[in-house]
Amino acid sequence: MHRRTFLTASLATLATGGHALAQMKMDDMKAMPGMDHSGHGMATEPAKPAASLVLKEGEALREVSRLANQSDKAGLFRAKLTAAPATVRFAEGVETPVLAYNGMTPGPLIEVFEDDRVEIDFTNDIPGEDSTIHWHGMPVPADQDGNPMDPVASGTNRRYAFDLPAGSAASYWFHPHPHGKTAEQVYRGLAGVFVVKTRADPVPAVYGDTVLVFTDLRLGADGTIPENSMVDLMNGRVGDHVLVNGQKNPTLDVPLGAKRRFRLYNATNARFLKLSFGAAVMTVIGTDGGLLEAPVVVDDVLLAPAERLELVVSFDKPGAARLETLAYERGWMGPGKPDDAGLALLTVNVSETAREPMPPLPEKLRTIATLGSPKINRRFVFTEKMGMGAGGMEMGFFINDVAFDMQRVDVTAKVGEIELWEVINKADMDHPFHVHGTQFQVVEHERDGKVTPPAYRAWKDTVNVAQGETVRLLLKQDQPGQRMYHCHILEHEQLGMMGIVDVTV
Structure with a gap:
């Protein structure tokens, strides 16, 4: 039976089965969100939008509020971020409980410059849940990256501190990355913007x-x-x-x-x-x-x-x-x-x-050096599986036929060594692939036997791998420590589509 057909049939089985379980093969996961343990199974369809709730439209676009710098020292950005419950009025007369950074969703915008030092004091006020801040795409040390191996317990705090090198100007963002709770904390409101600027911006x-x-x-x-x-x-x-x-x-x-x-x-x-x-x-x-x-x-x-x-x-x-x-x-x-x-x-x-005529964009924005020849070639194959197991219905998303295990290192790499990663999607849907700690360059896409180059040379930390597609990319890690690579459909990450690369000196 075709995988998609089997999965659809399996979902129907889950709707009627009294003891259907989703085995996520992840440590310390107690129960799946939405799982009904009363013997009536799990709802198979998303909740329908409430017809009586109408969201306001047509208001003037709000700027994302900037996080204030509490430091008066040149080149140092120091601030506080707190993740905590809050309420937001999306529909008239109705308060919606959310999670928010400093009471805002999306969270505040952090704006700094290349060569700045950043120190963020983070407090986790989410009741009963670990959290972290993952600085998505940013060139930060592994112990400052907010990986799931480094949780911040509920009611505690920690300082994230890192220096931003020259050439790091880009549009980054930040979000939680706790083991088994990333998807829920993000869809409930935890996400923020991190813009690193250059003092010599070519854009008018x-x-x-x-x-x-x-x-x-x-x-x-x-x-x-x-x-x-x-x-x-x-x-x-x-x-x-x-x-x-x-x-x-x-x-x-x-x-x-x-x-x-x-x-x-x-x-x-x-x-x-x-x-x-x-x-x-x-x-x-x-x-x-x-x-x-x-x-x-x-x-x-x-x-x-x-x-x-x-x-x-x-x-x-x-x-x-x-x-x-x-x-x-x-x-x-x-x-x-x-x-x-x-x-x-x-x-x-x-x-x-x-208005008066605006200046044109310059024909050249910057130079992007091509990464050299790789010393190591690696393959990462995406698959999904669902079927009956000893505990009932099992489902999961896998890389190279294994689900994420926080105690297992999947790949060992060396600082500064260029690698070619071949990401192969044998699953039935697209999977956006993200690597922590570095930016990579896409070399080519292959689908149905046709190989095509990317539309332009660029630095990326996330690339979509379409169903049936292979994406080849060049990367190197410049700082030691354990990093994550995973599908950035956050539910798939939690269901196993994630691994650990240990970068050694």
């Missing part, structure tokens, strides 16, 4: 620098956020509303002829965003690891979970220019497949009044 300052953080939300009829269902665990959680900076379809007013710089962040658990600005011309200027070598004009972009993009958008026609989602087939198992096409995420109102 008059374009501005606007952050757009995409999250998605599911609300119950009472305004609460429901737990994951079995379908969420299989496919990754996809909410009912896509929010931008915590708002639904906010608006932005610009004059005719304006060019705007946007930093796009996909901070969802599992939503793939294929985006278009309609008639407004989009130019890609940067990815996860910072600026490209030269601008690239595109019709649309795909932003997989955890990916970032920097765009310059030219608004040369009066009227409404909408940032909308386009259809994208990422693969789906079981019922409840969302229709992601045609969602309006942001409406830019372009006035009839033209």
